Amino acid sequence: MIPKDLKRFHILGTPVRATTYEELTEFCQSKVKSSSVFSVDFTNTQIVTMRKLDGQFREATSKVDYFIPDGMPLIWCLNLQKAGLSDRVYGPTFMRHCVTHSPEPFTHYFLGGSEECLEKLEASFRKWQPKVRIIGKHHGYFKEGDSGRIVDEINELSPDFVWVGLGTPKQQAWVHQHKDAIKRGAVMAVGFAFDVNAGTKPDAPLWMQRNGLGWLYRLCSEPRRLLGRYVYYNSMFLYLLLIGMINGKAWSASEGN
Secondary structure (H helix, E strand, C coil): CCCCCCEEEEECEEEEEECCHHHHHHHHHHHHHHCCEEEEEEECHHHHHHHHHCHHHHHHCCCCCEEEECCHHHHHHHHHCCCCCCCCCCHHHHHHHHHHCCCCCCCEEEEECCHHHHHHHHHHHHHHCCCCCEEEEECCCCCHHHHHHHHHHHHHHCCCEEEEECCCCHHHHHHHHHHHHCCCEEEEECCCHHHHHHCCCCCCCHHHHHCCCHHHHHHHHCHHHHHHHHHHHHHHHHHHHHHHHHHCCCCCECCCC
16 A cells, blocks of 8 residues: 655745654655665755756756655745644664664665764664564775676665665665666665764754754864855855745745756
């Protein structure tokens, strides 16, 4: 039985789904039983902005089936459209919720991070959920020429969930290029979730996350790597949103969405 679809809204042309941790977990569990392959992207303001401004990135995300609101600013935008949400669906938290609530017979494959990160990630999930079935994993430091072999392994193992933690925009490009070759399952682009759940990088306190300040915590943790990205994309998102609200197109669908 195909599950009832998730309610869709638009933010600057990106079709974002209004959902919760519990609903999305149940949705994916049901859908992997009835579908061939589908992709889920945990979407923040950077991704929405890139899709608005960068045609190449927009094409690289054109095969995404479900954009999920990973950042609180997107929740505020959805609630302006009367979505009635109380929280985002944050990639790291969702990964932990979904994997721990999807023990056997559900199966999982991890793609991304370092080998050390993957070992710690698997150990964490086996501690949280002893009945978890992790049937394969591959680190994220591979050459594109190795992707065919990785896809072959995924198809041979046939996991229900393929968790991809390669970071933006690499993970979107990889999913776009190889989704059609994957025979079945949910391909979940979760980025930072590997490091958070493995314990290799700290995450923001809950009070900061609830108030949309998770980006500030990460910026303070990795200022050299993240300063330029956050300043540009956060300011551009606000600018585009303001222009969109003035001209009445902030919640309009772009062509093809």
